[in-house]
Amino acid sequence: MTTTLVPRWQLRAEFAIRLAKLYGTEVPAYNTLVDVSREVNEDFIARHGADAERLGSIDRVTAERHGAIRVGSGEELAQVARVFAGFGMHPVGFYDLRDASKSSVPVVSTAFRPIDADELARNPFRVFTSMLAHDDRRFFDADTQARLEEFIGARELFGEELLALADRSAEQGGLEPDEADRFLELATASFELSDEPIDHDWYHRLESISSVAADIGGVPATHINHLTPRVLDIDDLYRRMSERGITMIDEIQGPPDWQGPDVLLRQTSFRALDEHRMFRHADGEVREGTLRVRFGEVEQRGIALTAKGRDLYDRMVAEVDRRRREEQPDRTRVEVAGDVWRESLPDSELELAVQGLGFFEFRRGEAAAPEGPSATVRELLESGAAVAEPIVYEDFLPRSAAGIFQSNLRSEGSRDDEQLGTPYDLDRLSEVIGVRIADPTALYDAQQRASLEALERELGLRIEHAEA
Ligand code: OOG
Ligand code: NI
Numbered sequence: 408m409t410t411t412l413v414p415r416w417q418l419r420a421e422f423a424i425r426l427a428k429l430y431g432t433e434v435p436a437y438n439t440l441v442d443v444s445r446e447v448n449e450d451f452i453a454r455h456g457a458d459a460e461r462l463g464s465i466d467r468v469t470a471e472r473h474g475a476i477r478v479g480s481g482e483e484l485a486q487v488a489r490v491f492a493g494f495g496m497h498p499v500g501f502y503d504l505r506d507a508s509k510s511s512v513p514v515v516s517t518a519f520r521p522i523d524a525d526e527l528a529r530n531p532f533r534v535f536t537s538m539l540a541h542d543d544r545r546f547f548d549a550d551t552q553a554r555l556e557e558f559i560g561a562r563e564l565f566g567e568e569l570l571a572l573a574d575r576s577a578e579q580g581g582l583e584p585d586e587a588d589r590f591l592e593l594a595t596a597s598f599e600l601s602d603e604p605i606d607h608d609w610y611h612r613l614e615s616i617s618s619v620a621a622d623i624g625g626v627p628a629t630h631i632n633h634l635t636p637r638v639l640d641i642d643d644l645y646r647r648m649s650e651r652g653i654t655m656i657d658e659i660q661g662p663p664d665w666q667g668p669d670v671l672l673r674q675t676s677f678r679a680l681d682e683h684r685m686f687r688h689a690d691g692e693v694r695e696g697t698l699r700v701r702f703g704e705v706e707q708r709g710i711a712l713t714a715k716g717r718d719l720y721d722r723m724v725a726e727v728d729r730r731r732r733e734e735q736p737d738r739t740r741v742e743v744a745g746d747v748w749r750e751s752l753p754d755s756e757l758e759l760a761v762q763g764l765g766f767f768e769f770r771r772g773e774a775a776a777p778e779g780p781s782a783t784v785r786e787l788l789e790s791g792a793a794v795a796e797p798i799v800y801e802d803f804l805p806r807s808a809a810g811i812f813q814s815n816l817r818s819e820g821s822r823d824d825e826q827l828g829t830p831y832d833l834d835r836l837s838e839v840i841g842v843r844i845a846d847p848t849a850l851y852d853a854q855q856r857a858s859l860e861a862l863e864r865e866l867g868l869r870i871e872h873a874e875a
Contacts, residue, residue: 516538653677782866782869
């Protein structure tokens with residue numbers, strides 16, 4: 408007898424729901440954030456109609472979440488990768504937050520997410536996953552490194568049964584119903600907050616170096632740091648949360664609010680809240696204390712940028728910094744960014760597509776195809792022979808991630824920049840994980856290219872597209 412496998416996308420969708428339930432009981436303000444996000448999205452759809460779904464169907468956007476977790480070693484990261492592969496989530500992108508922050512954030516990260524467009528459309532659940540760079544001398548001296556290795560080496564985040572089920576799911580593309588249930592139960596439980604007492608002195612020793620290090624290497628298990636809903640209007644959400652008396656971080660990270668298309672990713676969060684935990688003190692007694700690491704984040708996603716578009720974005724970010732430093736110290740980053748964006752970035756989807764700044768899928772339009780052996784993207788779009796549908800940015804921004812990390816720290820921590828850091832890059836982290844980390848730009852590029860090639864065949868001509 409053969410039973411039908413529960414496919415990985417369905418496991419992934421259910422995993423996201425179970426984590427949300429769990430997280431909502433652990434951090435009740437998360438439920439408020441989800442309620443407000445829903446209101447924002449419903450109102451946005453009511454105001455904008457079909458156009459509102461240009462960057463994703465309302466079903467996808469309503470269900471969409473990203474999580475964030477943090478682990479302590481390469482072994483733990485490699486195990487996380489196995490667990491997520493069982494849900495059809497693969498490592499994409501490399502982020503070095505050590506250099507993206509002034510304060511002490513000693514981690515390197517990747518994101519686990521579905522890769523194929525149809526898998527993303529079914530359920531795009533992704534998890535930003537950070538690994539403690541415990542051997543980076545700028546943060547940890549030899550003694551602290553050794554104690555970290557011992558502490559992390561002694562704990563088990565993911566049991567053998569969970570890993571075996573994950574491997575099977577990855578191999579077969581899903582699991583039988585009873586196994587699926589067990590897999591979901593074990594996977595969800597491994598991200599639940601542990602109630603085991605925390606070693607007070609060890610936790611605080613690490614916290615004096617970096618709160619993030621304490622949250623990873625000072626506690627006996629990993630947990631969800633945050634779970635982030637997606638909204639269609641983040642400025643509206645920011646206002647509504649503030650009106651409810653929830654203290655938000657000072658500003659929205661990433662691109663400013665402006666008249667042109669949304670690109671990349673805008674994010675904001677409410678501040679970390681005091682949470683009660685049991686601490687074991689040096690005198691052996693267990694007493695209650697508080698710590699503050701988890702927060703609520705929300706995001707708005709826009710169009711993915713090509714390498715050329717991303718380069719322009721990075722130059723705009725640098726220009727905003729320069730103006731604030733040299734010319735306009737009294738204005739906020741968001742105000743100055745508004746000016747720089749208006750001056751530098753085309754404010755229509757058409758121009759982003761034609762100039763090769765944003766990624767799009769090109770399809771046949773209603774108008775007749777032009778004559779001749781070739782046509783430019785501009786000719787095709789302006790005549791209506793082709794239409795361009797934006798490809799949504801599915802990844803993260805290192806500077807925003809660092810900003811989110813930092814705005815929620817209790818203290819700056821300490822770092823010694825005279826020391827040499829441990830070199831990490833996409834290749835090295837791929838080796839640690841044991842799976843090649845995909846380059847996000849290459850994924851978007853392949854998707855755009857495939858659509859252009861299909862359109863060329865359909866129209867029977869060559870399409871000239873700006874060099875990205
Ligand atoms: C991850 C912070 C980065 C994002 O959305 O950029 C992040 C963390 O706090 O562990 O989640
Ligand atoms: Ni996040």
